[in-house]
Amino acid sequence: MNREEKKKLTKQQIINGAIAEFGVHSYAEASANEISKKGNISKGIIYHYFKNKDDLYLVCVKECFDNFTSFLASKEISFTNVEESIERYLDLRFQFFKERPFFRNIFTNVLLQPPKHLIEEISEIKKNLDKYNISFYEKVLDHMELKDDVSRKEAIEYFMLFQESFNHQFWKYEDRDYGMLFDEHEFKLRRLLKFMFYGILKEETQE
Numbered sequence: 215m216n217r218e219e220k221k222k223l224t225k226q227q228i229i230n231g232a233i234a235e236f237g238v239h240s241y242a243e244a245s246a247n248e249i250s251k252k253g254n255i256s257k258g259i260i261y262h263y264f265k266n267k268d269d270l271y272l273v274c275v276k277e278c279f280d281n282f283t284s285f286l287a288s289k290e291i292s293f294t295n296v297e298e299s300i301e302r303y304l305d306l307r308f309q310f311f312k313e314r315p316f317f318r319n320i321f322t323n324v325l326l327q328p329p330k331h332l333i334e335e336i337s338e339i340k341k342n343l344d345k346y347n348i349s350f351y352e353k354v355l356d357h358m359e360l361k362d363d364v365s366r367k368e369a370i371e372y373f374m375l376f377q378e379s380f381n382h383q384f385w386k387y388e389d390r391d392y393g394m395l396f397d398e399h400e401f402k403l404r405r406l407l408k409f410m411f412y413g414i415l416k417e418e419t420q421e
């Protein structure tokens with residue numbers, strides 16, 4: 215193993231330890247000491263590869279969101295039936311995070327209780343997932359007939375506002391277990407997405 219390979223391996227070892235720490239604790243609660251233990255590496259080495267806690271946290275967030283987005287993009291979703299396509303999308307979300315509990319906790323922390331001073335950086339990291347979600351909802355809209363006074367652009371903007379305000383409702387639950395918070399978020403999302411879509415459908419004319 216050459217020097218570059220060793221450096222890459224060491225860096226990934228640190229990231230793995232950080233994912234294990236941020237996957238259990240919030241940004242504020244996580245510590246470099248625990249990351250060094252979980253990664254089986256000295257604390258000094260961590261700061262040789264990463265500037266500070268923020269830098270390492272954002273790398274872990276990127277790993278989480280990149281893996282999640284790639285997973286969703288790799289799965290087939292049929293849009294023949296709108297309700298079934300929404301169910302399929304939500305089932306895939308649940309499957310991914312059930313199999314990766316550390317990522318589930320990082321995702322929940324980032325989405326529902328993000329470190330305020332890192333919101334701008336997190337928004338940049340989330341862009342690919344946001345693009346995927348917009349693409350998904352555009353495909354759903356392809357199989358729906360909107361009300362006469364609702365444009366396609368307005369429907370997408372409405373969804374983005376809905377998503378942001380819905381997530382913001384969970385910021386108040388600072389003392390909740392991340393697993394429970396994630397389950398509650400996904401359960402309510404499943405119901406509210408149906409309400410949202412069927413609320414913008416064109417009403418059938420009564421004969």
